[in-house]
Amino acid sequence: xxxxxxxxxxxxxxxxxxAASARAxxxxxxxxxxxxxxxxxxxxxxxxxxxxxRVEIMAMDVSDADACVKLFKKAQFEFExxxxxxxxxxxxxxxxxxxxxxxxxxxxIDVNLKAPIMLSRYAIPYIREAGEGAxxxxxxLAGRTPVPGAAVYSASKFGxxxxxxxxxxxxxxxxxxxxxxxxxxxxxxxxxxxxxNVTDLTFSQPLSTADxxxxxxxxxxxxxxxxxxxxPISGLLTTxxxxxxxxxxxxxxxxxxxxxxxxxxxxxxxxxxxQKESS
Numbered sequence: 001x002x003x004x005x006x007x008x009x010x011x012x013x014x015x016x017x018x019a020a021s022a023r024a025x026x027x028x029x030x031x032x033x034x035x036x037x038x039x040x041x042x043x044x045x046x047x048x049x050x051x052x053x054r055v056e057i058m059a060m061d062v063s064d065a066d067a068c069v070k071l072f073k074k075a076q077f078e079f080e081x082x083x084x085x086x087x088x089x090x091x092x093x094x095x096x097x098x099x100x101x102x103x104x105x106x107x108x109i110d111v112n113l114k115a116p117i118m119l120s121r122y123a124i125p126y127i128r129e130a131g132e133g134a135x136x137x138x139x140x141l142a143g144r145t146p147v148p149g150a151a152v153y154s155a156s157k158f159g160x161x162x163x164x165x166x167x168x169x170x171x172x173x174x175x176x177x178x179x180x181x182x183x184x185x186x187x188x189x190x191x192x193x194x195x196x197n198v199t200d201l202t203f204s205q206p207l208s209t210a211d212x213x214x215x216x217x218x219x220x221x222x223x224x225x226x227x228x229x230x231x232p233i234s235g236l237l238t239t240x241x242x243x244x245x246x247x248x249x250x251x252x253x254x255x256x257x258x259x260x261x262x263x264x265x266x267x268x269x270x271x272x273x274x275q276k277e278s279s
Contacts, residue, residue, distance in 0.1 A: 001134065001177075001222040004029035007079040009071065011062050011119065012089030014041035016188035017138065020214035021086055026053040028218065033075040035060050036089065054079070062089045062115035063107075072122050082126035083133035086217055087116035087160075090138070090190070092153045094197040105152045112156035117163055127176050134177035134221040137164045138213075141184040141205065141229065144238035145248065149199040157182075161227070168226060179220045183213050183230040195267060200259035201252065203266070205234040 008025045012018035013034030022032055022045055031054045036042050039059035046055040056078045060067040075082050091111035093104035120135050127133035142150055143157025161180050168178035184205035185191055191198050208230050216228045229235025241248030 006083040007031045007075055007081050008084040009033045009075055009082060010086040010088055011035045014038050014045055016190055017186060017210045017213045018088045019045045020210035021088060021217050022049060024214040024218045031079045035071055037061060063110035065118055068118050068122055072126055076126060081130040082123060083130050084221060085119060085123040085135045087119055088138045094150060096149060097151050108152045108156050113159045116160055120167060132175035136217050136220060137180045139180045139182045141182055141234055141238050144182060145242045147199060147201060177221060179225060180227045181213060181216050181220060182227060183208050184234045186210060186213060195263060200256040200263060203259035203262040204255035206231050
């Protein structure tokens with residue numbers, strides 16, 4: 001897909017993978033509509049990118065259906081069309097199910113699954129009217145295999161993948177591309193700012209950068225893939241552990257040990273960097 005003068009909506013667009021995706025689409029010539037809760041962060045990334053493209057922002061809660069309707073109306077009003085929706089906004093309250101409040105468990109489903117479903121529903125007629133486009137959902141390797149200590153997050157991403165593939169079948173005779181990007185741990189504040197509560201198993205897999213994930217989101221809009229797991233070897237590992245649970249249980253202690261060592265190293269690097277900044 002040629003993104004020149006196309007309109008791209010990105011949720012969670014104020015930082016991390018969302019901001020990196022905004023930069024990637026901006027470089028490709030797209031007009032941007034960025035949505036997130038934090039208006040100040042949205043204004044910062046918008047100011048940066050307005051030097052190379054047109055950018056509109058909307059501070060909103062993606063689980064609010066009325067706000068989602070207004071998001072598409074705003075995009076249509078400002079740019080006269082919508083071509084791509086990137087469902088990137090995410091929420092994760094880490095811990096065993098019984099240690100997390102029922103409110104936060106529900107919020108994970110609302111943000112990670114309910115919101116992309118609603119936004120996709122609203123996006124379809126706009127993209128159909130534009131003639132072609134894509135809906136790209138950002139899932140996780142946690143949506144490919146069960147992750148203890150992240151049961152509801154894992155469930156929300158499993159559901160997002162299933163929704164993506166099912167909707168792709170419904171829209172197979174249209175020019176709307178449906179795809180999902182499933183990264184492992186990403187070197188952003190989403191996990192690094194709460195590193196102590198991130199499962200050891202998570203850190204057993206290689207870290208991706210926000211830019212790497214953004215580049216995959218851009219690429220999958222146009223290529224023939226339905227899903228991109230990052231890194232590919234981790235995607236293969238999750239497939240094996242899902243299809244053969246006994247193998248996953250055997251491997252888990254080894255992977256958790258590896259993850260603990262990686263986490264220890266990362267925490268030391270974070271501490272060293274903080275000491276350097278304060279000196």
